[in-house]
Amino acid sequence: MSRTVLVSGASIAGPALAYWLRRHGMTPTVVERAPEPRPGGQTVDLRGAGRTVIERMGLEPAARDRVTHEEGLRFVDARGRVRASFAADALGGDGFVTELELLRGELADLLYQHTRHDAEYVFGDEITALTDTGEGVDVRFRNGSSRNFDLVVLADGLRSRTRDLVFADIARTRSFGLCTAYFTIPRSTSDGRWARWYNAPGRRVVLLRPDNQGTTRATLSFLTPRPGLERLNRPAQQEFLCRHYSGAGWETPRVLDEMVRAPDFYFESVGQMRLERWSRGRIAVVGDAAYCASPLSGMGTSLALVGAYVLAGELGRQHDHDDAFHAYETLMRPYVEQAQKVSWLAPRLAAPKTRAGIRLLTAAARVATRPGAGRIAARFTNPPSDAIDLPAYPPAGQGGARGACGGSSTPG
Structure with missing residues (x-):
């Protein structure tokens, strides 16, 4: 009998996991707070090990x-004049924009459609x-039901309530x-394919990005010493943005005019999650x-995809879940630490x-577009998305442990 695994979260990491x-012979169940797969979202990219x-x-x-x-x-400046340009193939094709840019919701839907029958x-x-x-994990759900699983994996967001239970x-x-x-x-006539x-002065940024659905994805980013804005309700957040x-x-x-009518408005305080360890017992x-x-x-996308791949692979390869969780963390921790080396100065410089x-x-951006400066600029703009050697995990039945419930394994 294969391990039963409950996965919390159906964005990217959850369906990928x-x-x-399933490929390693386990039985996954994915629970998602939203009533259906979440569409839309902002643009993400596939690069490095995540693309692999x-x-x-x-x-x-x-x-x-599904790319944008x-x-x-x-x-651009206040008059719309272009001050610096970086094409998708600039900085080695791994800079600000890559050839595989797609909406987060599109990637999540692709993963869901690829897994919903299994x-x-x-x-x-x-x-x-x-x-x-x-011997397992007893799980209680908001609807009042209870179930038991061999393992539970929490694949929610930065401020996951389920993670905080453990x-x-x-x-x-x-x-x-x-x-x-x-x-x-x-979409406006001023919105092209770039x-x-x-x-704007005051550490305010406006970013407009084209999508593949005939609309434009808007982002308002700003630095502020005021805490707690993410806890305000939507009208209060929008009122603040209009003033700011x-x-x-x-x-x-x-x-700002279109923001109040946007059906998918989302506001967050940008941060990183630092956990001393990524498992406790069977969770x-x-x-x-x-x-x-x-x-x-x-x-973010690379970490989600690679983490799901490594975690499932180690659970399929190791006889014991403790060993699997330890191996997963040992392999992923250096990759994560490289990704999290974001300077406190970065948003202030941007x-x-x-x-x-x-x-x-x-002016610095214009210099970076010059051929001779491209390689130097790439060292600062290209994330370390390839900074991991991905193991090759054979699927269930082709060798290695299959991760049976009782902790034993059968050679393939």
């Missing part, structure tokens, strides 16, 4: 069918209590003092719930306080 668990995992799943052609066709990134999905519910009995005493969040609002707005980055971005210039008034964490590196790292600072930023 379900795929690899997608290739090993056989999903790269399907991912290419973004041609690159342009820094894994049980439970939408509109969430875990409210976890009890590790030593790991609250060892979880530490690193804050950058940066807040970001994401939402979708109607992402446009605009800096008043007089910012460029296309900001259009963005483990993966993805943002375990080691969110923040959007500043450019590594969002200067003064007009003089903005001019200096755009």
Whole structure:
């Protein structure tokens, strides 16, 4: 009898983990608080080892069918003039924009469609209590039901409530003092196939990115000493943004007007998750719930995909879940630590306080576009997405442990 594994979260890490668990002979169940797969979302990229995992799943052609066709990134001034441009193939093709850019919801849906026939999905519910009995994990759900699983993996977000049921005493969040609002707005004639980055004085940024659905993805990012904005309700957050971005210039008034009508408005305080360990007994964490590196790292998608691949692979290879969890952490920890090496200065350099600072930023960006400076710039802009040697895990029945419930294994 194969291990039964409950996975909490159906964004990217959760469905990816379900795929690899099934491939290694286990029985995954995925529970998701949202009533259905979440569509849309902002743009993510497939690069480095994360892209390798997608290739090993056989999903790269399907991912290419869903790309946003973004041609690159342009820094613009208040009059819309381009001050610096980075095409998708700039900086070795692994810089600000890559050839495989797609919406987070599109990637999540791709993974869900690829796994929904081989894994049980439970939408509109969430875990409210976890009890590790030593022989399994008793799980209570919000709908009042209870079930037992051999293992539980928490694959939620940075501020996962389910993670805090088990790991609250060892979880530490690193804050950058940066807040970001994401939402979708109607496409304008000024929106082409290039992402446009605009800096306003006061450490305020407006980013507009094209998608593949005929709309534009807007991001408002700003540095602030004021804590707790992420805990305000949506009207209060939007009221704050309208005040904070008043007089910012460029296309900001259009963005603010459309923001109040956006169906997918989301606001967050950007941070990193630091956990002393990623498992306790029969319960483990993966993805943002375990080691969110923040959007500043450019590594969130890679960490989610690679973490799911390694965790499932070790559970399939190891006789004992403790050994598997230890091996997973041993292999992933250096990769995560590289991704989390984001300087406190990074958002401050990207969002200067003064007009003089903005001019200096755009001047530096123009220098980075020159052929001779590209390699040097790439050292600072390209994330360490390839900084791990991915093991080759044979699927169940082709050698290695199959991870039986009782802890024994049968050679393939």
